[in-house]
Amino acid sequence: MRPIAAPDAFAAEFVLDARQRAAVDVLTSPDRRGVYLWGPVGRGKTWLLDRYMSGVDTEAKKRVHFHSFFRDLHASYFRHGFSLEKALDELLGTIELLCFDEFHVHDIGDARLIARMLESLFTRKIALVTTSNYPPDGLLPNPLFHDAFVPTIELLKKRMQVVLVDGPTDYRTIAGARTHFAAGTWSVAERGGDGITFAELCDAPKSTGDYLTMIENRRVLTITDIPQLKDASRDAVQRFSNLVDVLYDGDIRTEFHSPTPLDAFADGCVGLDIDRIVSRLDQLRRSNRGSDSAESA
The missing domain is CATH 3.40.50.300 (P-loop containing nucleotide triphosphate hydrolases)
Incomplete structure (x- = not known):
């Protein structure tokens, strides 16, 4: 029972x-x-x-x-x-x-x-x-x-x-709690710079366990060269989704750097995992609204 x-x-x-x-x-x-x-x-x-x-x-x-x-x-x-x-x-x-x-x-x-x-x-x-x-x-x-x-x-x-459970309100859009993850940023930046590249993290055959190990004893992570998801392979997109889940649940402040603005990087991709990571990454925009380092809505 x-x-x-x-x-x-x-x-x-x-x-x-x-x-x-x-x-x-x-x-x-x-x-x-x-x-x-x-x-x-x-x-x-x-x-x-x-x-x-x-x-x-x-x-x-x-x-x-x-x-x-x-x-x-x-x-x-x-x-x-x-x-x-x-x-x-x-x-x-x-x-x-x-x-x-x-x-x-x-x-x-x-x-x-x-x-x-x-x-x-x-x-x-x-x-x-x-x-x-x-x-x-x-x-x-x-x-x-x-x-x-x-x-x-x-x-x-x-x-x-x-x-x-599919009520009318997405509570993540109105939540006021500020977490380490939400305090991160999504910055429009050309390729290069300090950090770990999207290719290193998501093109390589890494498991969720690899990501969990990577964030042990880490509070901040920088990811660079994030492409538009439609230009990445299906496996890379799935790994990026898993990575965002791990960073979100581990409450890791993450600095995302991409040539593409946050509100456009998932254009052309659909699916429940995409909806989830877009919702989670959107917390960066809401938390940093008005900040020069984050994309405004």
Whole structure:
């Protein structure tokens, strides 16, 4: 049985929209199924997850960002001689609730390990609550590999209650909190200069784990020579999206340098990941509005 949170755990200084209230109803009601919260960026999914975690009356719980967890899972998996069960024992112990923030699947190699992981979690009767920008049917969107992941998608839909959180307000556009990431800048600059180039970070075959390792003990990062995304390869765009996620979640002040203004660098690219990174990078513009070093709206 999935643990429930008390309704007062979701008390807020703002009025919850209808979709958020529907999610709260699910998270405060007993059910054997997990919960899969999905929807566009900025609609409060992570807020709902955090409030749920704080309101659940158990210490046998773990809340992780999916990027970080999967990096640790890979490391433990290799360390234990490719034994997934031993890796999960190490990472999860005897928890009864696991919460993933920003669950997604893009790589077919990762998809195979994720499929086995999910089967094991359900076999262990660990309750799973996740947020995602993707509906279950949109996971592993690459048409070359999507069909291979369909059995896992069907398992997710069977074992988890799918809840759409797509209210009318993107709260990131009105949030007033200033973070280290939001204090960074997007500057229009010619190629060159001090920092790490986009090509070094995104054209090379780097994983999310590589980015997580890179930001350890780092508070500031400078990225140069960022092209318009339509001019980059599909793999490079995906890596840049993963990199922005890591920088955002690690709250790393980042100085982005590109020949293209912030409001134009994603022109010609579409997709849920693009929407998310544009929303996150837009915080630079809002936070630095009026600053000479950032692009104005």
